Amino acid sequence: MRLGVGMKTWTYSAFGGPDNLELTHQDLPEPGPGTVRIKVRAAAVNPVDWKIMAGGLSDVLPVLFPATIGWDVAGVVDAVGYGVQEFAVGDEILADNMQDFVSRGSMAEYTIVPVRVAAKKPQALSFVEAASLPLAGQTALQGVDHLGLSKGDTLLIHNASGGVGRVAVQYAVHQGIRVIGSASESNHDALRAMGAEPVSYGDGLADAVRALAPDGVDGVYDAVGGVTDVSAALMATGASIISIADPSVIALGGTWLWVNPNSADTARLADLAAQGIITPHIDKIFSFDQVPAAYQHNMDGHTRGKVVVDVTA
Known part of the structure; x- marks a missing residue:
């Protein structure tokens, strides 16, 4: 355990809108069996994120407060959990990090990702493009x-x-x-x-x-x-x-239809994008300190393509 080491993350502690989001400091998470920790480079906004934040899906997905918002993510593997053979430290990956509860999301400097939903990022894709794809x-x-x-x-x-x-x-x-x-x-x-x-x-x-x-x-x-x-x-x-x-x-x-995130479809999707068969379309890029504005922009509607947060900016 890396005591005293923390990270910045956008969390909410009650149901509501983007005004409920707070930039907080949390302990650096440690990966468990079958998971990796990644240093987040980009994370995408999805309507399901703010619907969950508003409490609209609480009967389907329990929310553990304080919850970090976001699912779509792309970044670099920083640590691996027990039994992980699919990825190594330094690998660039993307994932729809949907789990059976809402707690550790993608709008953070670091997050934990199960290997079952992740795939390696092709070099042909930027982190912003990769983050826009999974969900x-x-x-x-x-x-x-x-x-x-x-x-x-x-x-x-x-x-x-x-x-x-x-x-x-x-x-x-x-x-x-x-x-x-x-x-x-x-x-x-x-x-x-x-x-x-x-x-x-x-x-x-x-x-x-x-x-x-x-x-x-x-x-x-x-x-x-x-x-x-x-x-x-x-x-x-x-x-x-x-x-x-x-x-x-x-x-x-x-x-x-409710999406079933998995590594095979993530890899297939990434390959189609790398070949140019599917072209990621980015509506707007926000910096990490603009996460509430990114969600408000998505909620306002009329976006063309994806809204992505560059976590390094």
Whole structure:
């Protein structure tokens, strides 16, 4: 135990908004069996972070106060726990550090990561790019895979310009799936550049999709919520649907998807990004002392891609 050695970390001790976040000093954590400690270089903001902080998922994920916020992380292995053979001190890794409780998060100078959710960071990716990938990227990959579509099938992605949607678009297009993506008009050029056919969300969405897919779509990836009825009206016979935001899709025989972080999918995602098949899109980078502002920015909406904190800045 390295007595007297501490770290800075952004914690909250009660449910609430970004104003509840405090920059505190905590003891340096020691890795246990099957885990590594990393010196954090970058950490990404996800909506699930502030939903947990607000108490919205307390029935699903217990929160142990004071809790350090954040899951997505990229950094350098600083110490390894008993039995760890996958990584060594000095390895650069990335992870969606989701666990079965909320306590030791990524918005800290150091954090503990189970090896089961981590993968080595390709040299082609910066730490900021790597940190932006794990949660949204694995959610996208696992969702598209779950839909079971084939080359030439048509997939409708709601909120295609968001953090999950952008990865889902690129991954599906790479597999030869035709993608129709809903987004605001200001994001249509970006979607076209990724190989999708954009439509505007809101009034007129159904007519716009029908004009592109008169026989209906073969799959729907809902990354926004509140669109189950319009999705049902646009699905061809036998079509599949998932949602990461709305359990009402279960009534359609669909799946309410909860990401399953694992090292294999993290490595697969990192490799796709290193090859340029998936391009991380960073909306804005904040410094470590701006963590509350980073979460407020994400909560305000209209982000294009990911919000990332450079912990070294």
